[in-house]
Amino acid sequence: MSEQMPDIPFKSSILPKLLEEDTRIRFRCHTGISCFNACCKRADVTLAPYDIIRLKRRLGMSSTDFLAKHTVPFEMDADGLMGVKLKTDESGACLLLDGDKGCGVYTDRPTVCRYYPLGLLALHPKGATEDQQHYSMIVEPHCKGHEEDRELSIAEYRAEQGVQEYDDVNREWYQLLLKKRSAGPTVGRPPIASLQLFFLACYDIDRFRRFVLSDGFKGTYALDAEVYAMLERDDVALLRFGFRLLRQVLFGERTIDEQPAAWDKRAKERAPVWEARLEAEKRHWQEQQEARMREETTGKGEGA
Numbered sequence: 001m002s003e004q005m006p007d008i009p010f011k012s013s014i015l016p017k018l019l020e021e022d023t024r025i026r027f028r029c030h031t032g033i034s035c036f037n038a039c040c041k042r043a044d045v046t047l048a049p050y051d052i053i054r055l056k057r058r059l060g061m062s063s064t065d066f067l068a069k070h071t072v073p074f075e076m077d078a079d080g081l082m083g084v085k086l087k088t089d090e091s092g093a094c095l096l097l098d099g100d101k102g103c104g105v106y107t108d109r110p111t112v113c114r115y116y117p118l119g120l121l122a123l124h125p126k127g128a129t130e131d132q133q134h135y136s137m138i139v140e141p142h143c144k145g146h147e148e149d150r151e152l153s154i155a156e157y158r159a160e161q162g163v164q165e166y167d168d169v170n171r172e173w174y175q176l177l178l179k180k181r182s183a184g185p186t187v188g189r190p191p192i193a194s195l196q197l198f199f200l201a202c203y204d205i206d207r208f209r210r211f212v213l214s215d216g217f218k219g220t221y222a223l224d225a226e227v228y229a230m231l232e233r234d235d236v237a238l239l240r241f242g243f244r245l246l247r248q249v250l251f252g253e254r255t256i257d258e259q260p261a262a263w264d265k266r267a268k269e270r271a272p273v274w275e276a277r278l279e280a281e282k283r284h285w286q287e288q289q290e291a292r293m294r295e296e297t298t299g300k301g302e303g304a
């Protein structure tokens with residue numbers, strides 16, 4: 001399962017052959033296949049925001065703990081927009097693999113695992129009015145699923161793998177990435193506070209909730225009490241709200257009503273504090289990651 005991106009082909013300017021919903025593919029994966037689990041033993045899984053919500057619930061932990069224990073951050077673009085990948089062991093095997101039984105979180109597995117061996121490509125061609133969704137085929141030598149005697153359309157494969165729900169929730173995130181990418185230098189490098197807000201809103205949903213329910217946030221944005229109540233109890237609603245907020249913060253779109261004159265006042269008074277706090281949170285998260293890695297290394301050394 002190497003080099004899968006859920007969407008934006010950040011890594012390459014060369015487009016693979018684009019496939020459509022009605023393209024027919026030959027593929028089947030099942031427990032009896034000779035390569036079963038081989039893809040998970042060389043996992044390179046980039047997580048989309050809804051993947052994290054599903055996985056943290058599945059594992060019964062907060063998003064903050066999930067990120068620290070199960071992911072590694074990486075820069076998705078030259079402006080420092082962060083992504084997260086599932087952590088692997090030294091051999092490259094996904095830590096969520098449950099021995100020979102296969103994926104230990106199968107019904108909550110991430111988007112790229114569901115799509116495999118397809119890659120999902122969200123594009124916004126020059127001059128197009130709407131984003132487009134296409135697919136590409138990933139053919140890796142270890143995968144024998146391509147030799148199986150089964151043919152189906154990509155639409156049928158997507159339905160079988162249950163990706164629709166994931167795509168529906170993640171769609172606005174893909175759009176954000178496309179907009180950021182297509183805006184390029186005209187938007188410039190976002191301030192560090194905006195990059196950190198991107199990380200919080202997209203990945204660390206539980207910490208983002210505390211931020212949204214804080215007095216400082218409520219003093220800035222004019223939301224009804226019912227909206228706050230919904231954001232307090234509903235992860236997906238909060239995630240969608242976060243995507244809207246990011247459009248406002250990253251691109252200056254007025255997607256969320258603000259308290260009268262609050263933005264100017266708050267930006268003037270609080271920007272340095274807000275920036276410092278988010279910077280501290282990022283540092284804290286990175287330190288946690290490093291400490292955990294040190295612990296793991298020490299633990300292995302002791303056990304050897």
Ligand code: SF4
Binds near residue numbers: 094096102103106
């Ligand atoms: S999450 Fe599951 S399907 Fe995806 S790489 Fe890990 S073990 Fe494999």
